[in-house]
Amino acid sequence: MGFSLMRNQKFMPTIKHLLIISIAINAGLLLKLLHHEHEWAGLPGPDTNQKNEVRLVKDVLHKAKPATDQYINLDHGDPTMYEVYWKQMGDKTTLVLSGWQSISYFSDTKNHCWFLEPGFANAVTRLHNLVGNAQTRNYHIVVGTGSTQLFQAALYALSPSNAPEPMSIVSASPFYSSYPLIIDCLKSGLYKWKGDASKFNKDDPYIELVTSPNNPDGSIRQAVVNGSEGILVHDLAYYWPQYTPISFQANHDIMLFTVSKCTGHAGIRIGWALVKDKEVAKKMTKFIEISSIGVSKDSQLRAAKILDVIADTYEHTEKFDKATLFFHYVYNEMAKRWRQLRSAVSKGQTFSLLDFPVEKCNFSGQRFGTQPAFAWLKCEKSIDDCEKFLKKHKILTRSGTHFGSNENYVRISLISHKEEYDEFIRRLSLLSSMNSPHE
C-alpha cells in the first residue's frame, strides 16, 4: 500500500511522510537512550531488576533530615558525607563489570602480592605522587580488606613466631578504640595489647602504633616510646589534604591507608600498605592469603577507577569543572563543618574542643589547622559522663573510655550526611547555650 501511495501522490506529501517517519525514529531513539541513561545513572529501566541500585539512589536523593525526636548516630565514622560529591560526578566513576571477571584467585602472579590488581597498584602510586603525602618509590604495596586487615597482617609479620612471650603492642592514649579489640580478639600467642604507649617500659620489645592525624583527637603524632627494641607501624588513614596540611612526604617503614577515609568508599573495604622491607611485605601477604585467600578484585577495580578519576580531575584540568577537584571540594566541606562546630561550641561553657596549629599544605599551598574527621569533644562543668549526657539529647557518640581516656570526652563523627550534621549542630548549639546543663 505504501508503494502505490508513493507513486500516485505528488512530491510534497512524500517529503512530509519522510519527515514524519524521521521524527518517529527520533522519538524511538530518544526513548531508548533515555532508558540507557537511566541504567547508566544507576536507575533501572522498566524491565531491569536492580533493586539494590534503586534503594541506593533513593537513599542518596531523599536523605531526610532527622526528626527532632530521632536519634542521630555519630558513633561510627561512616563517611556518608562523600555521597553528594560522587553523585555530582555522575558516570565518570561508573564501573562496568562483566560476568566473566573475577574468576581466578590471582591478579598478578609476578608480584609477591599475587592478589594485588595492577591497575589498583598504579592508581595508588599515582595518587600519592599527586598529593605528595607518602613516598612510593622502593616501597612494596600490599592490598587488604580495609586497613583493618592490613593492620593485623603487619602485627603477624612483625611478631616473631618463636618468642617466649607475645609481642607487646602499644599506642599513645587516646588511641583508636578498635586496636585493643582487634589485637586481643583471638587471644593470640604472637602479640598482646599493652595499652598506653606513654606508660610502656621501654626495655622490652614492642610494636608502637602511630596514628597521625590521630583517631580520635586529630593530633599530629610521632612515636612516644623511643625504646631500642621498638618497631613502628604508621596508620595514616587521615593523612589527606581535606583533613590536615600535607607538610611532608611520609617515608616510614610501614604506612597504612584506606579508601574509606580517603575517598569515602567505606563499603568497598579496600586498604593498602606501603612497606619498605620486602620480607615484611611478603609475610603480610602470607597473612592475607591464610586469612581470606586474597582481597576482592571487584573492590580493587572500583577503587582503582575512583582514585584514577580523582587524579584525572587534577591532571587534566581542561576536561573538568573546578568544582570537581576532589580534595578541594571535601576540604571546603570539612572547613565549613568545623566552623559550624566551633561556632556551636563557643555559644557557652558546656563544651570545649582542641585547637590545632596552622601549617602550610604543600599540596594546596593553603595554610590551615587540622580539621579532623572526628571531633574530640570535652564536656565541661557539671557533666560527668559526656556520652550519657549527649545520648539523653538523642546524639549517639563514643565515650572517651573506649580510647584509653575518660568519660569527660566523646568522639563524634563529622563526616555523616549533611542533613544529620545540620541537625546535630542545631542540637549542640542549644545544649551549648544552656546555663546549667545538669544531666
Added chain:
Amino acid sequence: MGFSLMRNQKFMPTIKHLLIISIAINAGLLLKLLHHEHEWAGLPGPDTNQKNEVRLVKDVLHKAKPATDQYINLDHGDPTMYEVYWKQMGDKTTLVLSGWQSISYFSDTKNHCWFLEPGFANAVTRLHNLVGNAQTRNYHIVVGTGSTQLFQAALYALSPSNAPEPMSIVSASPFYSSYPLIIDCLKSGLYKWKGDASKFNKDDPYIELVTSPNNPDGSIRQAVVNGSEGILVHDLAYYWPQYTPISFQANHDIMLFTVSKCTGHAGIRIGWALVKDKEVAKKMTKFIEISSIGVSKDSQLRAAKILDVIADTYEHTEKFDKATLFFHYVYNEMAKRWRQLRSAVSKGQTFSLLDFPVEKCNFSGQRFGTQPAFAWLKCEKSIDDCEKFLKKHKILTRSGTHFGSNENYVRISLISHKEEYDEFIRRLSLLSSMNSPHE
C-alpha cells in the same frame, strides 16, 4: 536570520530543512546509542580507559595451550574452567556500579548481620531453594570474605572465651590442607588444631569440621568423633549438583558455602554461612566486624547478580537457551573431565583413583557418582613421592602430606582452563602407560 528566512521562503524548503535536521538528530542519537551498547557489553567505548577489562577479555579469548616444556600448575583449586561459561552468557551478568555506591559501611541496619546486602541474602535463599541442597528457613545468613573468613568466625563464635584450655579443632584425614594453617596462624588461646578426627579422644570438648564432598578426596562425609561435647561445622563448598548428587536437603547447625566453588568466581571473595542459632550468628558477625569491618558491598552485589542469573535460567526457561542452564553445563564439563582422567589413569598401573557410589540427584533427576573438583590421585608401584614424580614431568600438584595423608597421594585441581587440562591429560596418559615409571 533564521526567522527572516522562514518568512521569505516557500513552504517546501522549510519541510526539507526540518527533514535534514531530523535525520541529523537521528544520526547523532544512533552514534550515542552505539557508544552505550559498547560500554554495556563490557567493551570500552572509544574514549574510555578500562585497561583491566581489555586485559581480561584477552586472557579469556586467547588462553594459550601450555607448551610441552611448560609447568602446569594444578596445585591450587583456581576455578578458571568457569570463564568460558560466563563469557558465553555475555552481558546477562554485567553489573554497572555507580561512583556513589558502597559509601556507607552499613548494608542493612535492621539485620543482626548489618553488612549483609539484602539482595545477596535473597539470591542465596533463592538458589538454595532452587537446588534443594540446604534448608534456609529459620536460618540466619552471615556473609564473609570467602568461606575462609566465615570458618574463622565460626571458631571464634563457638570457642568459649574463658576456658582454661583452647578448644580442640579436628577433622578426619585427609582434611583440607588450609585448616591447620588458618587455625594455628595466630597461636590463638581460643582454639587449637588437633589433627585427625578419627584419633581424637572423645571426652574433651571439640569442634569437628565436616567437609562434604571432602577436599581433597571427594568423599561424602559425616561426623566421625561423635563425642558428647562436640560441635559440628559443615563445610559444604562442593555440595552443588555439578560435583555430586544432591541426595538430601542439608540442615546442619552451621553450613558454610562459597561463591568460588559454586559459580567459579573465586576473585570475588564471597562466602556465606547458614546458621541455626541466632546467638552464634551474632558472634560470627561480631568477628567479621572486628577483623574487617564487614564485607565488600561491590562483591556482594556482583555475587547477587550472578546467583540470580543462574536461578533465572532455570525459572524463566522461556527466555534462555538450554545450553545456558548453569548446573547442567558445568555438570557435563565435569563429567567429561572425569572420563578423560579415568581413561588416562586406566592406560596402565602407574596411578589409581577412588571410585564413588552412584546416587540419584534430586535436582537433576540423574543418577551419577561424585565428580569432585579435585582428583585424589595415588601413585602406585615404585613411586614413593607422587608430588615429586609429577613435578619432574612439569605437573604441579599438592602432596598428600599437606592433608594429613602421605606422599603416595597428590591432590590435583580439575577445574582449570580447558587448554591446561587437556595438556595435563596428555602428559598423564603418557606417564600412565609407561612400563617402569622410576623417579
